[in-house]
Every structure is written in structure tokens, then in C-alpha cells.
Amino acid sequence: MTTDTRDDTGPLAGTLVVDLTRVLAGPYCTMLLADLGARVVKIERPDGGDDARRIGPFVQDRSAYFLSLNRGKQSLALDLQRPADRALFERLLAHADVLVENFRPGAMQRLGYGWEALHARFPRLVLAAISGFGQTGPLATRPAYDLVVQAMGGIMSITGQPGGPPTRVGTSIGDIAAGLFGALGIVSALHHRDRTGEATFVDVAMLDCQVAILENAIARLAASGEIPRPLGTRHPSITPFEAYPTADGHLVVAAGNDALFQRLVAILELPALGADPRFASNEARCQHADALRELLSQRLRERPTAAWSERLEAAGVPCGPIQDVAQVLAHPQVRARNMVVGVDDPALAAPFPVAGNPIKSPAFADPATRRPAPELDGDRARILAWLEEEEMR
Amino acid sequence: MTTDTRDDTGPLAGTLVVDLTRVLAGPYCTMLLADLGARVVKIERPDGGDDARRIGPFVQDRSAYFLSLNRGKQSLALDLQRPADRALFERLLAHADVLVENFRPGAMQRLGYGWEALHARFPRLVLAAISGFGQTGPLATRPAYDLVVQAMGGIMSITGQPGGPPTRVGTSIGDIAAGLFGALGIVSALHHRDRTGEATFVDVAMLDCQVAILENAIARLAASGEIPRPLGTRHPSITPFEAYPTADGHLVVAAGNDALFQRLVAILELPALGADPRFASNEARCQHADALRELLSQRLRERPTAAWSERLEAAGVPCGPIQDVAQVLAHPQVRARNMVVGVDDPALAAPFPVAGNPIKSPAFADPATRRPAPELDGDRARILAWLEEEEMR
Numbered sequence: 001m002t003t004d005t006r007d008d009t010g011p012l013a014g015t016l017v018v019d020l021t022r023v024l025a026g027p028y029c030t031m032l033l034a035d036l037g038a039r040v041v042k043i044e045r046p047d048g049g050d051d052a053r054r055i056g057p058f059v060q061d062r063s064a065y066f067l068s069l070n071r072g073k074q075s076l077a078l079d080l081q082r083p084a085d086r087a088l089f090e091r092l093l094a095h096a097d098v099l100v101e102n103f104r105p106g107a108m109q110r111l112g113y114g115w116e117a118l119h120a121r122f123p124r125l126v127l128a129a130i131s132g133f134g135q136t137g138p139l140a141t142r143p144a145y146d147l148v149v150q151a152m153g154g155i156m157s158i159t160g161q162p163g164g165p166p167t168r169v170g171t172s173i174g175d176i177a178a179g180l181f182g183a184l185g186i187v188s189a190l191h192h193r194d195r196t197g198e199a200t201f202v203d204v205a206m207l208d209c210q211v212a213i214l215e216n217a218i219a220r221l222a223a224s225g226e227i228p229r230p231l232g233t234r235h236p237s238i239t240p241f242e243a244y245p246t247a248d249g250h251l252v253v254a255a256g257n258d259a260l261f262q263r264l265v266a267i268l269e270l271p272a273l274g275a276d277p278r279f280a281s282n283e284a285r286c287q288h289a290d291a292l293r294e295l296l297s298q299r300l301r302e303r304p305t306a307a308w309s310e311r312l313e314a315a316g317v318p319c320g321p322i323q324d325v326a327q328v329l330a331h332p333q334v335r336a337r338n339m340v341v342g343v344d345d346p347a348l349a350a351p352f353p354v355a356g357n358p359i360k361s362p363a364f365a366d367p368a369t370r371r372p373a374p375e376l377d378g379d380r381a382r383i384l385a386w387l388e389e390e391e392m393r
Numbered sequence: 394m395t396t397d398t399r400d401d402t403g404p405l406a407g408t409l410v411v412d413l414t415r416v417l418a419g420p421y422c423t424m425l426l427a428d429l430g431a432r433v434v435k436i437e438r439p440d441g442g443d444d445a446r447r448i449g450p451f452v453q454d455r456s457a458y459f460l461s462l463n464r465g466k467q468s469l470a471l472d473l474q475r476p477a478d479r480a481l482f483e484r485l486l487a488h489a490d491v492l493v494e495n496f497r498p499g500a501m502q503r504l505g506y507g508w509e510a511l512h513a514r515f516p517r518l519v520l521a522a523i524s525g526f527g528q529t530g531p532l533a534t535r536p537a538y539d540l541v542v543q544a545m546g547g548i549m550s551i552t553g554q555p556g557g558p559p560t561r562v563g564t565s566i567g568d569i570a571a572g573l574f575g576a577l578g579i580v581s582a583l584h585h586r587d588r589t590g591e592a593t594f595v596d597v598a599m600l601d602c603q604v605a606i607l608e609n610a611i612a613r614l615a616a617s618g619e620i621p622r623p624l625g626t627r628h629p630s631i632t633p634f635e636a637y638p639t640a641d642g643h644l645v646v647a648a649g650n651d652a653l654f655q656r657l658v659a660i661l662e663l664p665a666l667g668a669d670p671r672f673a674s675n676e677a678r679c680q681h682a683d684a685l686r687e688l689l690s691q692r693l694r695e696r697p698t699a700a701w702s703e704r705l706e707a708a709g710v711p712c713g714p715i716q717d718v719a720q721v722l723a724h725p726q727v728r729a730r731n732m733v734v735g736v737d738d739p740a741l742a743a744p745f746p747v748a749g750n751p752i753k754s755p756a757f758a759d760p761a762t763r764r765p766a767p768e769l770d771g772d773r774a775r776i777l778a779w780l781e782e783e784e785m786r
Contacts, residue, residue, distance in 0.1 A: 011585035011593065028608070036581050056630055057616035064612035134753065137729030142706070147626070147634060148713040151645040154721035156626070156636070158563030159552065166636040166643050166715050168626040169562050170551030176606050180573045185752035187580045188429050192404035194587040200404065200756040208751035210721075211732045213569050215421070215748065217718045218733075219457035222746045223450035227717045233540070233549070233561040237449055241540060243549070243559040250559050252544040313535070320541040322559050324620045325610045328547035328603075336530030339604045340611075353615045355608065358601035359578035360527065363593040
């Protein structure tokens with residue numbers, strides 16, 4: 001569809017994704033597909049396009065929020081109420097592998113593009129719907145935001161300080177989990193279609209995905225009857241296994257078994273702790289977790305994070321600094337893994353940094369720069385030319 | 394491979410996954426593949442198997458932790474140092490589509506099962522490696538735990554209360570994100586193999602996946618130069634958009650625009666707020682967020698969560714209760730979506746509840762119960778019989 005193929009290598013090369021999604025969960029899903037090599041044609045409303053174009057933060061006059069989620073996609077503005085635009089949309093669908101939408105359930109049916117109708121006309125097309133609560137159930141038609149599904153899905157009830165105020169996960173895990181499960185559902189449906197010829201409908205709900213990532217908390221409740229609560233940074237049943245203050249920040253230490261605990265107190269030069277019966281086993285340490293935390297913190301506060309982590313690592317005690325986002329982006333391992341890539345936006349002075357693709361494979365290129373996010377309707381001519389060529393075949 | 398096919402429908406039906414993974418990230422990945430219909434043969438060490446079998450919580454003498462991650466898989470105990478066991482492992486690989494491992498980088502090479510060696514012998518086999526830091530880079534051989542990658546990957550630096558102590562996401566998002574990206578990479582590699590015949594190596598690092606879910610925080614830093622910090626439950630640039638105390642719990646309210654704000658204050662019967670110049674626009678509300686929070690909280694504290702949410706929902710103001718895990722599992726929408734399924738373990742009196750599969754599709758069964766997690770080496774006879782049958786073909 002384009003002569004610039006830098007981003008177009010990957011396991012999904014040759015896959016055409018038509019993308020009706022807006023804001024975060026859907027665009028994150030199709031960003032993952034684009035990172036895997038799919039061609040994503042973003043269909044936007046002619047009057048302003050994706051709302052995310054107007055969500056900050058901004059660089060110059062461009063939404064960095066939009067740019068980071070939509071790099072490498074193409075844009076075509078269509079009003080799906082207008083017959084001419086519907087005709088063009090349908091010409092595209094005839095060549096597409098996947099259609100993704102994140103409208104409220106019912107909206108596609110009102111447009112005449114419900115699953116039954118689409119499947120009858122485009123039998124090769126996989127349809128994926130990402131919604132707040134799913135296509136079925138008593139809350140199906142309710143709108144949802146990340147904040148609402150984080151609240152209703154339980155993750156906020158187990159995140160935070162013990163007895164403290166409610167705490168949202170600092171990233172939009174409600175949207176992001178749905179985008180990830182959506183992408184997994186879509187690629188699985190492509191594999192099924194490859195093998196059987198049958199295209200299927202994929203229905204992913206943000207709330208469901210929050211339940212799917214609760215995991216251990218469900219098992220804890222079911223096994224004990226006790227409702228899981230926030231634990232700060234602490235592990236529910238291993239001690240010491242949490243964050244401690246240092247002279248200049250925080251260090252997490254994961255010294256779960258007796259041997260690691262002995263190595264930890266040796267490095268900290270706290271031999272009395274190693275001989276203390278209160279700390280002689282993991283069970284004992286869990287019972288006296290508060291006392292142990294205080295004693296370890298006193299000592300760890302005396303030196304900076306880097307000094308401690310160097311010594312602990314050398315002794316094989318798992319640990320790590322709590323890094324802020326700037327430290328993460330500058331970290332040698334993150335850099336070596338090409339996990340910060342630059343979006344080459346011609347309107348910006350320098351490539352804009354975004355997260356790279358964490359699915360690494362030596363078989364495919366993993367370029368350090370990515371194509372920009374599209375201007376609204378910026379790829380119309382290119383898409384039309386490609387479509388005409390395909391239709392001539 | 395089994396006559397019980399209840400769990401075996403799905404887009405990955407017919408796919409054989411040989412699974413060397415232990416504990417959480419890898420088993421979560423292969424659980425997702427099993428939920429999508431793949432057959433997962435879990436290879437365990439003969440001396441006790443997966444460490445997760447000894448991680449609590451326990452029901453009767455069984456690890457609920459192990460059970461919830463390994464439901465529906467089969468188990469074969471092999472010592473990959475022993476020639477006879479290696480021969481059986483290789484017979485399995487000859488029929489497998491995917492091999493997944495989460496050893497430390499280098500371990501597979503020491504076993505003689507590095508990618509080059511495997512690919513030469515089993516050209517159809519996709520190999521996926523899930524590790525803490527990845528197969529490359531200066532930290533490649535370091536061990537990692539969820540706590541360590543949550544700390545080093547930045548998510549802990551943006552989760553918590555403003556100015557408060559560090560806060561871990563209450564679920565093991567370090568492991569879970571890696572399991573999800575691993576599954577997406579694997580299914581994408583299967584699609585690529587379907588189309589091209591080429592099997593590829595997939596290298597997923599827990600740390601990389603933490604960067605990949607930071608999203609908005611990277612854009613905020615890059616656009617403003619300001620390091621993102623924890624915000625409690627608050628949205629960085631929309632007000633009111635956070636959690637408020639009620640008479641019996643908490644309610645999140647997402648009333649981002651002026652119209653929703655006016656509806657909110659009407660329901661709360663606080664007309665003065667609707668006319669207050671401090672709260673006349675989103676920008677003004679963000680500037681006076683603390684004052685607004687206090688005023689809204691005073692009023693919301695007067696009634697229980699359910700009473701407020703009923704009225705706000707009726708008025709179309711997005712909101713939701715902060716539900717604990719027990720409330721989540723009992724919620725009518727979660728139940729209607731079959732997001733709590735029962736594991737039928739013969740050793741337990743009742744089906745044990747685990748999270749369901751959030752990738753819904755009317756084309757495939759979504760049973761309300763799942764097969765149990767395997768006993769160590771519990772499927773040896775069945776696997777051998779199947780293998781002999783396959784080898785006769």
C-alpha cells in the first residue's frame with residue numbers, strides 16, 4: 001500500500017486492518033498490529049477525526065498522545081452515514097483481513113455493519129469489537145472509561161497502601177489490557193481463518209480483561225475467603241520482598257528464601273538479623289514483617305540506591321531501583337533492546353520518543369524510527385490508488 | 394490427544410504447545426494459548442515439577458496458584474539432562490508447533506536446545522523465550538521478579554498517592570504483561586508460518602513489556618520535560634475524574650466535560666458549584682482540583698455508593714463503584730460474560746473459581762468449567778499413546 005516499507009516487515013506483513021477505533025483501547029490494539037507488520041488504515045470522522053487528536057500532552061500543535069498511539073497508520077476520513085463514503089468503506093473491506101471497532105455495542109448494527117451483515121458480504125473479514133462491558137450482559141450498552149473499569153474490575157481494590165486511599169494503576173491498564181487481549185484475539189482469528197477458511201467475530205470487553213489480569217487475587221480469595229487488600233509494595237506471603245527507602249530513592253529487594261536472606265543481611269552488615277529467631281524462616285519473617293522492614297530500612301537509608309544495588313547484585317540478591325520514567329527511557333538495557341524508538345514527524349524538530357515493540361524476533365527488522373501518525377485523511381490518494389490497483393487484478 | 398475436548402475448541406485448536414515454563418509469566422502465556430484451544434503439554438522436572446506447585450494459597454493440599462495458571466494443561470515429567478528423556482522430548486518437538494521457555498538466557502543453549510540447533514532440526518517449530526530482561530543487552534543474564542521489573546520499568550514511579558510511599562500494582566503486571574505479549578508474539582509467529590512456511594524465534598522480556606505499557610507517561614515526559622509522578626486516582630488533565638469517598642465505600646466519577654460536570658452537580662444538588670467561576674471550565678477545574686474534590690467529597694459522603702451511582706448513571710454521568718475482588722466475582726455483568734469459570738478438580742469438593750477467557754467469540758464454546766491442572770507427570774501414558782499414533786501415520 002506504500003513504497004515505504006520500513007515498518008511493514010513483521011509476522012503480520014500483508015495483513016490489511018481497517019480501523020474504526022478512537023482514543024485508547026482500540027488504537028493501542030491496532031498499534032500492536034501495526035508494530036507486528038500489519039497495514040492499518042484508520043477511518044476517521046471528517047469533522048476533526050479521532051478525539052485523541054485533541055488530547056494532550058501536545059508538542060508544538062500536535063497531540064503527543066495521538067502520535068504515540070497512531071504512528072505508522074494511514075488515515076482516511078469517511079462519514080459512514082454518507083452513501084459515497086459507505087461505498088468506499090465497503091470497497092476497502094472487500095480487501096481487508098480485519099475490521100476493528102470500539103463503538104458502544106449497537107452502533108455498528110445501526111450503521112448496517114453488524115457482524116451478521118458484514119460476515120454475509122465479506123466472508124474473509126475478521127471483525128473485532130472492543131467495548132467497555134462487552135456485546136452481551138446487562139451493562140452491555142453502558143459507556144466505560146479506564147477509570148471506571150479499573151474501579152469496577154477490582155484492580156484498584158488491591159493497589160495502594162494498606163488502609164490508605166484508593167489508588168489507580170498509573171497507566172491506563174483498563175484500556176491497555178483490552179488492547180492486548182483484542183490483538184491476541186484478532187491474530188488468533190487470523191490463524192483460525194488461515195487453517196479453516198472461516199472468519200470469526202471477536203468480542204473483547206475492558207471489564208472482562210480486568211478480571212483476567214486479577215489472577216492471584218482470585219485464587220487468594222477463593223482459597224482463604226479473605227478479601228485481598230492493598231499491600232503497598234509487599235508480597236502477600238514472602239518476606240523480605242518489597243521496596244525500601246535509600247539515601248537517594250528506593251530499592252526493591254526480593255530475598256524470598258533463607259539463603260538469600262542470609263546473603264542480604266551479610267551485605268548489609270547486619271549479622272544480628274541473621275541470627276534473630278524472629279527472622280529465622282520465611283514464616284517467621286512474614287509474622288514480624290513490620291519490625292524487619294524498619295530494621296532493613298534504617299540501614300538501607302544510609303547509602304544511595306546504586307551503591308546498594310551494586311553490592312546486592314554481585315551477591316546474587318535480586319533487587320532493583322525504582323526508576324522514574326526518565327530513568328527508564330535512558331536505561332542501557334532498555335536502549336539496547338530498542339524499547340524507545342523515534343517517530344519521524346516532519347513537523348517536529350527531532351524524532352519523538354515512543355515505546356518500541358516488545359515482541360522481538362531476529363527474523364524481522366526492528367527499526368529505531370517509525371513513520372509518523374497520519375494527518376486526518378492524509379492517505380486518501382494513496383489508499384485510492386492502491387485500491388484501484390487491487391481491483392484491477 | 395485426549396477424548397475430553399471441552400476445552401479444545403477455539404482458534405488455536407489443533408496447535409500443540411510444548412511448555413517448559415515455570416511459575417507465572419510463562420504459565421500465564423501458555424494458559425492464554427490453552428484458553429484459545431491449543432493443547433499445552435507442560436514439561437516438568439521429575440523432582441517436584443513447577444515451583445508454583447509449592448506456592449500458596451492452598452486449597453486442601455493443592456496450590457490454588459498453580460491450579461489457576463495450569464488448568465487444562467497436560468503434564469509430562471522429563472529430566473532434560475537424561476538421554477532417554479531428551480529423546481522423548483525431541484519426539485514431542487517433532488510434532489509440536491510451539492516451544493515456550495522462561496529459563497534465564499543461556500540455559501537452553503547449555504541444554505543443546507538453542508534456537509539455531511532447534512530450528513535446524515525442527516524447521517516448523519516456533520520457539521518463544523520469555524525472560525526478565527531479554528536475550529540481548531547488558532542485563533540479559535540477570536534474574537528478574539515481577540517486583541523488580543515493576544520497579545525498574547517505571548510503573549511503580551507513577552502508581553500511588555502524590556508524595557506517598559512507592560506502590561506496586563496489586564496484580565503481577567510485570568509477569569502478566571510479558572505473558573500477554575508472549576502469547577501475541579507466538580500466535581503472530583504461527584500466522585507467519587502458515588503464510589510463509591518459516592518458523593521464527595520470539596524473544597519477550599518482562600522489562601520491555603513494562604515500557605510498552607507506560608504509553609501516555611512517555612508522551613507526557615517527552616512533551617513537557619516533566620517527570621510523571623503518582624496521582625492517586627486522578628487523571629493528569631481532566632477534572633473531575635477520580636475516586637470519591639461515599640457513606641460506605643468509594644465511587645469513581647468521570648465527568649470530563651462541562652456538560653457532564655453540570656449534570657453531576659445537578660444530581661448532587663450543588664447548584665453553587667455549577668455557577669462557581671473556579672469550576673467553569675476543565676482548565677479552571679484542574680487548577681482548583683483540590684477545592685473541588687473537597688466539596689464533592691463532602692456531599693458524596695452523605696449517601697452510599699449504590700444510591701449515587703444509580704442516580705448518576707440514570708443521568709448519563711460515567712461512574713462506577715470501587716469493587717473488591719469478591720464483589721467483582723459476584724457482579725452480574727462479570728457472571729453474564731462467563732468471566733468466572735470453575736476448575737473441576739476431582740480432589741476438591743466444588744469447582745474452584747478462576748478467571749475466564751476474555752476473548753469471546755460466538756464461533757467457539759466458552760464452557761463454564763475447565764479441566765483441572767495436571768498432576769505431575771499425570772499425562773505420560775496419554776501423551777505416549779498419542780505420540781505413537783502420530784508416528785505411525
